[in-house]
Amino acid sequence: MAVRGQSSAAASLLLPPVTALLFLWMLGCGHVMAHNDLGNMTALQKHVSYFDRNKDGIITQEETFEGSVAIGFTVEYATEFAALVHGANGPITSPADAPLPHLSIYIENMQRGMHGSDTGAFDLKGRFVPQKFEEIFMKHAKTRPDGLTHSEVEDMILANRDPLDPGSWEGPEIEWGGIYKLASDNDGFLHKDDARGIYDGSVFVKLEEKRASPRSVM
Template identity: 70%
Template sequence: MRAQRPSLAAAGNPVLALLFLWVLSWGHVTAEIDIANMTALQKHVSFFDRNKDGIITPSETIEGIVAIGCDYAFARDFAAPVHAGLGPKTSPKDAPLPHLSIYIKNIYKGMHGSDTGALDAKGRFVPAKFEEIFSKHAKNRPDALTSLEVKEMILANRDPDDPQSWAAPIQEWGLIYGLASDKNGYFHKDSVRGIYDGSVFVKLEEERASSQSTVCRSLSFRSTV
């Protein structure tokens, strides 16, 4: 069952809203990307590169979030802080200002702490660390996580010396858990694996296309982590 979409801190921010209106009216150059040798992290974000030119604009992220099952207002509010944080980190020096587009080639520069370690510093998938997610945290079923277990995993991976990195895992895992967990609240291993290479987004887009649902499931554990 679908419930109300969550509220985000970025909602109602007039500065970001104005920047979005500015950026949404732009065209932009392309960026080279080695498709055959993309890292898992590059594959993860490339779902949102809707025209496959190596650059993700705010409007493309909004389109991608809507495609996986959220309404436009939620997608806009979700995309704003993502681009404000990752755009400057991944943009080359000669990229058009204000550097809000995300360059897939440099996405590893935007990696944050307090994560699972299933991606290395270059964004490559680490199978052993992925398996640790389930060996350490999957208590009810060996092949799935409950909301509580996702919450425990996020807390266990927090870096006490880097509190600024705590929010990102909550936002990322919360969104995908809310959309991809089953009706009993289980987040299955294949869906979790699909986060790292972006295949879960493709699956969610296909499901939305067939159901025409446009409201995100409530992220009930978000505010309690």
């Protein structure tokens, strides 16, 4: 999910042990229904729609928390991640008549949450750009052509940093770093199909299904 801002726990990309911390945000009650037509969504909208657990077109903080835990983040990490995401994207995606404090994310306006220092695989309207995605692997997959190591992910993130927009640097670190920790294989590679799934949200579904499997050891 697109994020802006900085947090010591999230930026470290460390997933601390599960704690007894309870998630207390209950801001989704009484909100209006929003447009949520998956077939007509951009890739960016699909990217975040996984976290829309009740599929009403509006993502609340508790839904982001629930989805984050479902894919493998700890309670502590998921709590802080939800706060970062909604603090940054809620106000700019909420319509003027949305209930205050405008912390829910409206999927139909998700393009407003685009941040800099990214790979360019989303265009300005949030549509997927295949050529830019392929460039990630052509430029940075140096060990094997269909996977990225941790250092190659870090090199990719650094190569895309906008020196004039330091406020955008943490978003890719949190997004790519978090998914690398959850989706990389036992040999330390983030496979190309899983990286592609970041852009349309399908990797989140895959991770949740994997954790729900009786054979899962996570």
